[in-house]
Amino acid sequence: MLGFIYRRILYMIPTVFLVSVVTFLIVQLPPGDYLDTLAAELSDSGGLDSGTMLLLREQYGLGQPFYVQYWKWITGILLEGDFGLSFEKNLPVSELIWDRLGWTFAISLMTLLFIWMIALPIGIYSAVRKYSFGDYAATFFGFIGLAVPNFLLALVMMYLSFKYFGQSVGGLVSPEYIGEPWTWAKVVDLMQHIWMPVVVVGTSGAAALIRIMRANLLDELYRPYVVTARAKGMSEFQLLMRYPVRVALNPFISTIGWILPTLVSGEIIVAVVMNLPTTGPMLLRALLVQDMYLAGSLILIVSLLTVLGTLISDLLLAWIDPRIRYQ
8 A cells, every 4th residue: 555655656746747737728728818819908098118118028038948947947846836926916826815715625525425425325225215206306416416516506505595585695704894804703604605605516516426426336236245244134224334325325426536626626606606705707817818827836736636636535545445456
């Protein structure tokens, strides 16, 4: 196992390096750069003259070749932890992303727990009580959860929350608490708001895992080892939780590999609709204005999370499933 971990960590280094090169290249693929986008936005007010454009291009280093810009960016990250300067905000990227990453991880963790709390018991019930009314109901709501776009669900929930409960919608706290120091009242207000993005983002994931859990558990319930354990007098609950459910848990563990990057960079439309202070809207804006250091840093972090999430899920799978071996 230790040899496997060492090999995987070594493989991560060239993988992340290649991803960073591709990321930086893709961000620069659209014609022009940040200054061209800025000049287009200011065209109605006269735009930027050629002298100012040349001065800013030299100041931001946009006139340098691709490999020079990349080397400056990647060495700054590795040697100093400097992700570069955001052109639009004129602030270091590190000052912009960490606060939003904190909120993103908080919502991601709560969403992951929500998905598991919903999908695990319902998936087990649907498999054990297949073709029952509860199974059909879970199947129906699962299909609804997969079919309804998350941003549409967000709009409906925001409307109902505002119309029938008088709750402010958008953001994670009410307007009167924005910029205020943390108090118990602000924490309570946060709890009253944060459940909505958790439910919206987690609905489709929970619906998918319910179907996966049901299908996998149905494959295991009639295996010979289950029949043998039942014949030895083991109780149904103990038998169910000790053997078939443990094997069917693999998809839940595997989700760690994709849930981290998905919740950090994904659901951008939901974050925009609900005005969430997460990394999704920031990444979208950075790509639109070609703020290459900000966009590249966010995508690099997401890529690193993908690699780390895959490693964690592989290790947990080896721990929970004795059939998996790393030779």
